[in-house]
Each structure stands twice: as structure tokens, then as C-alpha cells.
Amino acid sequence: MEKDPQVGQESRGVRWLVKRALLAFFPESDALPGIASMDVDGFVDRYRREASGLMWLGIVAGAVVFTVTPLFTVYRPVPSFWLSADTLDRHADRLAGHRLYLVRQLVFLLKMAGGLCWGQHATTRERLALEPYPADPPRWRTT
């Protein structure tokens, strides 16, 4: 997927925050590919462009919460992008099961968007013994 050339400086910052959060939730493992190998920038641009405003707002809010809450999950008074890899991993896991419902819901939206990107990728599907998806046809009846 191409990066959206119309994305401005502010949007690039938001995209970066969202991407950082998604990378933390879906790292590579022995069995499965991580989302980092899947053109997350392109996916986030597309999501911003195509998803309903509410869905986009939800994952941006989720990314912001993810960034500013390490103090409450791993007891580090720093934004999530300054955490070490192991601590970041612990932060992602603890936030997903946070006791505050609204936080869990925002993380759910974030994981859903990440899951859409990760789960539809050909490499993921191959590892799960599923046929790759062909491209979605952008068509409908016009007459």
C-alpha cells in the first residue's frame, strides 16, 4: 500500500502514534509474522481515509492512551515509545486487560484495526494454512 501523499505533518504524527501502538500489540513470534512487516503506514492511511469517523477517532484515542499510560501499567513515568522492548511488551499486555472499561474498549478498537491489517496479510494467512485473499474489488452496481 502506498503512503497517502495528502497526509499532513499533524496526521503523520498521529499515524506514527497509531503505528507504534500496533507494533507493540502485534510483534513477530516464532510461529507468526509481526505487523511490522506489513506496511502499517499504508494501512493506517487507508484506515483514516476509509473508516467511519467514529472508528478512526477510537483508534487515535486508543493510541494516545497507549502512549501516555506506562506509569499506570509498568510504573514508568515516560511515554510508551521510550520503553525498552520487554517493558513495552508488558505495557501492551497489561493495558489490554486494564481494569478501566473505557481503556479496555479503546484497546479493543486498536487491536481490531491491527487485527484487520495483520490477519488479512498473505504471510499470516499462509502460516495459518489459509488461502491468501485476493484484492477486494472496489465495485458496485452503477446501473
Added chain:
Amino acid sequence: MSHTAYSDGDVELDADFVVVGSGAGGSAAALTLARGGASVVLVEAGAWRDPDHYPVSVYGAMRDLMDDWGSTITRGRALWPVVQASAVGGTTVINSAISVTTPGDIFAQWRDDYGVGDAEFERNVLEHETRIESELSVNEVPPPSLGRSNELAILADERLGYGGHVMRRYAKDCEGTGQCLQGCKKGRKQSTNLAWIPEVMERGGHVVSCAPVKRVRFEGGRAVGVTGRFKHPSTRRRGGTFELRAKRGVVIAASATHSPALLQRSGVKLPALGKYFRAHPGTGVMGLYDEVVDMNIGATQGWASTKFRESPGLKLETLSIPPELVASRVGGGGKKLMARLAEYRHMAMWVHAVRAESTGTVSNGMFDKPVVKYTLDRADMERLRRGIHFVASMHFSAGAKRVVPFIHGFAYDIGPDELDTLLDAPLEPRSYVAILSHLFGGCAMGRDRSSGVCDATGKVFDCEGLYVADASVIPTNLGVNPQHTIMGLASHFAERWL
């Protein structure tokens, strides 16, 4: 045959009847009217996609087929998604096409508790359901298309005596591609965009798609048409306006959430409008097996049991979901999440839906988006918890080594020895990720204007020429999949409008 899709120009059309919504109710009503010789304009908010236009990915399905990306959620104690489609064919495009005849006790309940219908009403609706079964090729999922997840559920059912059955669905020779939720690209599922709407057009009907209706127009207290503006299915840009005039009647069949909202913003004022909203809230339970299950291979849904429909009020069934959706359902993040997802091939997802007695409300919100207020009461939460226990029992009976109940504040997974701990799981709605898939009420049938929005012919009280013909008229929770009931009711109503 005529069809008007998105247009930058303004469109005006005249017909005997204008039907708003092309799902199970709207298309059944439109077809009955067209067969009866009436001219019909069928207007639909979503686009018309044929099987070769259907998306393959879940992302594509959310974008192209779901109502506003599936972003409608209940406002209440918990925020639970309300699943509906927005496409020509409505939710029949994305559901599993499950056909269940309306249970007899439902008619008795409508008659006794709501003053709706009589013996002839029941007989007529059931006659339509029988006809529809034949027209839409209702049959059991063929054994080669079941897939391992459904086979395991059948095995568990045999061992536990849950009185289940292989599902009967509106599908011709299902190939078990596991893509019901994205629309059947093989064209096997008999969704109404394939089965009925072409016949409406052959009989002179006109379909207007990409056309969300803003309001119903009235003249002298009589509904005379609808107005709105086209919405581009890709860019969501607003196009020209449309005005669809009806000589004999306007039929609202826009769903249990959109129909009451549309009537409210059209100025209809009835005490029961938007009230008595009901649903089948359901949640999934995942079994983890030693063997490879590959739940995404085979029919998305192939087995069900309604044995517990009356007591404790549950419906059990299989429901396979693709990795995209498993990724957000499975708890945890980072390495732990990936380790859990690595078990995907060994997972089987089965669900239960609660025949809930709780009621909610629907109102018209900002940007014409319906606002659904709904919270399960304690008795229904106990049913929900009981249902998880039922489904977990099935998994263990079928040989699952662990079961994932998806309950916040509870163990991620449990073994057979821990099964009964589920009976002490929290009753807090926020601890569960449930989905509302079958919706009822909002424009419920009733004895009179104080207790209902429409009568037993779907006619809206106090409004000449205005009818409702979708799940919103159903005053009770059915406890079974409602598509067949919706189609039978809409056909019965439409015969009476001719």
C-alpha cells in the same frame, strides 16, 4: 428492469408503493406487492453489490457491507456492537442465512400479551414461511461443507443430548468456503439481492441504491413519499437529492434501529415509538483442541440447538470467525497475544445467544445515526453466564483441552476440572464482549396506539398510508433466528395492503 445508483443529479420517481430498506422485510414486502401488480420503488441506503463485487477480507466487509463500519454500539452499562448491514439485500448479504420457522408459542404470546393477530394471522404467516423455504432453497448444510468445527459440535451434542441439529439455511449447495460474513462469493447464499430483488425489477419495480432516506413526507396526515440525498459508497460524498412519491403507501423496513429513528425524525409521535427494543445478545466461547480444527474452513455456521430456548432462554450455535476477528477477541497484547493467536488452527468458536427479557430504546441521534440504549438486567446476565457454561461443556465433551470464555477478570482459559467456576463468573456486563445480532422492536405491533406503533397489518397508528415491515414490528424476543419470521410477516402484511 431499472436501477438508479448514486447520482449527482436530482431524482424523482413515482410508484404505488415506496419501500425503504431492501433486507429480509423490505424485499419480502416489495416482492409481494410487485407480484400483486403494484408498482414499487425499493430504496436502499447501501450500494448494490453482486457476488463478484463482494469483498473478500473482513476489512472490506466492514467498509463495503456493514452499516457505518459496524460502529453502532449500545449505550448502557456496556458498549456492545449492533451488527447490521448496509447494502442492497440488507443483512441477508452478511448473515449465515439461517432459516427457523416461527415457534408456535410466539404467536400465542403476541395474541395473549399484545393483542396482536389471531389464528388466521398465524396460519397465513406460516404459509408464507413454507413458501419462502421452497423459493429460497432452504436445506441442511451438506455434510462435506460442514468443516471440523461443526462436526465437533455435532459430536458434543450427541454426547450431551443438547437436542441440536444441522442448520437449515437459505443456501443452494453450500461449498463451505467460510465466507458468509463477507457475502457468499459463490452465490450459494440466497440473499435477497440475488433471490428476490431481480424479480421485483422484472415486474416493473425500480431500485434506488446509495440512497439513505432522510424523512417520510406527509400531506394531510397521509404518507406520500420519502426524501433524501444520495451518498457515494466509496467517498461518502453527498450527491443529488431524491424524492420518491407513493400513491398508495410508504413501507418502512430499514431495520430495528433505523426504522424507529426514521419515523421519529419524520415527525411521527406515538408513545411506543422507539421503545421495547429487544435483542439476542450473544458471546463466543473458544475451545482449544489438540487436533487441527481450521474453523475457517467449512460453513461459517452449521449446527444449532434451541432446546434451551424456553429455559433458561438460550440458543446455542457454531460460528467460525477469521483470524482478523480472533485477533481482537483474544485477550492480551504483545508476545502473549501472538502466542495465543498461534493456536488459531486449533481453535473452534461456538456461541450462545440469550433470549433476553431486557428492553431498551432507539432514538434518532446526530447525523441520523440511531442511538440504542440497552443494558441487560441481572436475570439476563445470569442467562448469559449460564450460556457460557453450556458452550464450554460442549467443548470439553468434544475433546477440547482448554476453553477460553472471554470474561474480563476471569482466567484466560480453563481446563475441564474448572468448568463449574464459570457459574461464579462476574455478572457485570462490562466483563463481557457481547454482540447484538438479532434485533426486535422499536416499532412494535400492538393492540392500539398506546401499546404499539403499528397494528397486525403493519399499518402505523394515526398515519394513513404508512406501514412498517421489518424486525422492528416484532414485539417479543423470538429465541430463534428471526429472518424467516421477518420475511413471513412482511409478506403477510403486504398482501393486506394490495
